[in-house]
Amino acid sequence: MSEQRQTDVAETDESTSEKLVELAKRRGYFFQSSGAYGGVGGFYTFGPQGAALKGNVEDAWRDRFAVAEGNMEIDAPTIMPEPVFEASGHLDGFDDMLVECPECGESHRADHVVEDNTEYEDAESLPIPEVEDVIAEYELVCPSCDAGLAGQAVEAFNLMFATNIGPGDSDPGYLRPETAQGIFVEFPRLKEYARNQLPFGVTQIGRAYRNEISPRRSIIRTREFTQAELEYFVDPEEDEPPLERVEDVEVTLYPASEQNAEDGDEVRTTIGDAVDDGVIGSPWVAYFLGVAKPWYDAVGVDMDRFRFRQHLSGERAHYAADCWDAESEIDGNWIEMAGFAYRSDYDLSKHEEHSDDRFTIFKQYDEPQTVERAVVDPDMSYLGPEFGGDAQAVVQKLEELASRDRAAFDGETVEIVLEGESHELPVEKTGFAVEEQTEAGEHITPHVVEPSFGVDRLVYTVLHHAYSEDEVAGEERTYLDLDPEVAPTFVGVFPLQSDDELEAEARDIAAALRAEGLAVTYDDSGNIGRRYRRQDEVGTPFCVTVDYETVEADERSVTVRERDSTDQKRLPIDDLPETLSALRTGELEFEEL
Structure with a gap:
């Protein structure tokens, strides 16, 4: 005989997260790590149920974004040498805004303090001076002790964890802040596995680390977390996504134009119409949005509390030409679960510039082509005595100048800049010439489309959206309405x-x-x-x-x-x-x- 059951008991959204965190700890989903030593903020252990749910979500992602799309998967180290992050820009541009309380000394993310206490929703996109002005204008206080923060300096804080590789005077390294760089630095080898044919994709599921200023809201914002990322390499001139597969997928979009409008609102449309109407500028980004939406639905995200939001210009990462977030609603707030970015050729170009390898693919022409090329063949008997150990650097500068501006060689002398100093050389000593060459193809730098998923936040969303209460046989019941394919x-x-x-x-x-x-x-x-x-x-x-x-x-x-x-x-x-x-x-x- 079935148990007598009444439908959902009313509950306030405000209580759901508290109830979920308590359930998660009691039933083995997740809990703060190192509790025997007082715990440490931003680090969580997934218990038996949580590890199984997380593993099932990862398997579902792998099936859809690696296997079903025909992409490769790798597993790269989590520690990488400093030059990798010099090239990627993370050493200079991977910062959050920090404000320190003058009374208790606690550090807080300034943009979070602003967002939690004012009408500003995306303070992260504001410049630091403007954030300082907002803190002063609203007389915002320290979340820990209520001391005033007006007049306190807001500073950029780099989020990477530093370490040393090897003993003694060892090489500096960093724990990776994203799994993507493990794919990019291995591109010269990975392209061989793809037989030098574009497009191709490489996926990775693994840990990433960010030294968050103020981790909060359990596993929503942590210092160690799992990412599932796909780096898809395309020829920007020729490759087009198979939009016909997803053009009828219905989506809720929140474009930048609507966010900036006084009466802006979400837009409900289809992927095909969003591309045709220019709402989504990149067809490749649109394709992966269309792939992701039904997948999120399948793993248990409530589609009534789901949308794609376009990044405003001030909040886009340094590498992103355009970016959309997959967001879920939790307790009345929208949280980011994934980012879909068109990274252009930024990453591969930077790594080629800073390394000794080639990050291009040779593109074969249908038929050999005869082209004019500007070349230099410098007189080294002149350059050697004149520039000494810098002679080879001068040759490289001349080659670069000839390829981009052959008119610079029209006069009797040509000017180059070496380490900030200008030098003039006789054109006759450069061996400059324009030659006809027959070429079978050319080297191109692929562009990159990146869907990047936060696994921990997705697990939290799935649990939060699954949390339900009803009444069975006269007693209140709590249950998780998890999809059978991901249930632990x-x-x-x-x-x-x-x-x-x-x-x-x-x-x-x-x-x-x-x-x-x-x-x-x-x-x-x-x-x-x-x-x-x-x-x-x-x-x-x-x-x-x-x-x-x-x-x-x-x-x-x-x-x-x-x-x-x-x-x-x-x-x-x-x-x-x-x-x-x-x-x-x-x-x-x-x-x-």
């Missing part, structure tokens, strides 16, 4: 009572379901109602109960209970593995049994 445990198996025969049969069934590849928990502790409640609270979609009819009837069967409705149905034991597997993949609905 798929089925609980129980003996109805403490009985050796029932327990033996239940253990055999649990073993058979595990052999089928299903995540199973066995529980014989407490009455059957409490065991149901425990599984409801961790989000287990189905429970199988072994009773006396199972062991005594001619046709052996069990009771299968569905979490959300609490309905129960009787199924033959022999059909159980196949039926439950079909329920997990969505090939079969519980109502169809």
Whole structure:
């Protein structure tokens, strides 16, 4: 007999996060790390349930963005040498705004202080002097001790964790702030695996580290987190995305133009129309938005609390020509879950400039072409005595100048700038000439499209959107409405009572379901109602109960209970593995049994 159930009990959004964090700690989803030593802000441990949910979400992402799209996957180190981040720009431009309390000495993100206490929603996009003015104008105070922050300097704080590679006078290194650089620095080898053919994509799921000024809201903002990133390399002149696959996907967009308008609002449209109307400027970004939206729906994000928001010009990362965030609503606030950026050729060009390798791909022409090329063949017997050890640098400067401005060689002398100092050379000593050359192709620097997903924030969103309360048999019930494909445990198996025969049969069934590849928990502790409640609270979609009819009837069967409705149905034991597997993949609905 099914349990009597009433639909959702009203609750305030403000309480959901507190209830979820308490449930997460009690049921093994996530909790602050190093609790025996007082804990440390910004670091969380995923417990047995959380690690399983997180792993299922990662597997679902891998299936959609690596396997289904035909992309490669790598696993790069989390520590990289300093020159990598000099080239990428992270040493100079990866900063947050810090303000320090003059009384208690606590450091806070200045933009968060502004956003939490004023009408400004995107203070991160404001310049530092303007943030200081806002703090003074609104007389904002320290979140820890209520001391006034007006007049306190707001400073840029680099978020990277520094370390040393090797002992003694070792080489400086950093924990990576994003997994992307592990892909970019290996491009010269990865392009060989792709047979030098564009487009191709490389994915990576792994840890990243940011020394957040004020980590907060449990696993939403941490100092160590997991990213799932795809770097997709394209020929900007020729490659077009297969928009026809996603053009009918319906999306909610919040473009920069609407954010800047006094009465701006979200735009509901399709991917195809958004591209045609110019709302999304990059067709490649639009394609991956179209891929991501149904995937988010499939893993359990509430589509009524989901949108794509375009970055304002002041908040875009230094490498992004355009960027859209996938955002979810949590307790009335929108949080970023992923960024979709068109990074152009910034990353590969920077690494080629700073390294000794080539970050281009040779593009073969359909037919050989005869072109005019400006070349130099300097007289080294002149350059050597004149410039000494800098002679080769002079040659490189002359080659660069000839390729971009051959008119500079029209006079009797040509000017170059070496380490900030101007030098004039006789043109006759440069060996300048314009020659006809037959070329089979050219080297091009691919552009990069990047969907970058925050796994921890997505896990939190899935749990928050799944959190539900109702009433069953006159008692309030808490349950997680998790999708069967990502739920950490798929089925609980129980003996109805403490009985050796029932327990033996239940253990055999649990073993058979595990052999089928299903995540199973066995529980014989407490009455059957409490065991149901425990599984409801961790989000287990189905429970199988072994009773006396199972062991005594001619046709052996069990009771299968569905979490959300609490309905129960009787199924033959022999059909159980196949039926439950079909329920997990969505090939079969519980109502169809």
